[in-house]
Amino acid sequence: MGFLDRVKTKLAPAKDKVSHLAQQHGDKIDHGLEKAAKVVDEKTKGKYSDKIQAGTGKAKHAVDRLAARDEAGGKDEGGSATPPPSTPPPPPPAP
Numbered sequence: 001m002g003f004l005d006r007v008k009t010k011l012a013p014a015k016d017k018v019s020h021l022a023q024q025h026g027d028k029i030d031h032g033l034e035k036a037a038k039v040v041d042e043k044t045k046g047k048y049s050d051k052i053q054a055g056t057g058k059a060k061h062a063v064d065r066l067a068a069r070d071e072a073g074g075k076d077e078g079g080s081a082t083p084p085p086s087t088p089p090p091p092p093p094a095p
Contacts, residue, residue: 022066029063 001009022029037056041049 019066019069022063026063026067030060033059033063 033056037052041052044052
């Protein structure tokens with residue numbers, strides 16, 4: 001098992017929790033994103049409005065994807081279930 005596989009295995013419970021929270025509080029997250037975007041846009045005097053709006057849209061889309069993942073019963077958009085954690089490989093023999 002490679003390093004990335006171990007990291008994914010360790011983070012799977014956190015990802016499930018985040019997707020549940022995104023489903024439960026999606027409207028509050030969207031409101032917060034809009035509020036933050038407005039403040040940043042005002043501070044930059046509209047200089048980066050297009051980039052701010054693009055970033056806000058991508059962030060909202062990510063929240064929607066996470067919420068949809070939770071509604072699908074732990075499946076991502078591709079329809080594959082999160083793999084169960086596997087047992088770690090045995091440590092290498094001592095020299």
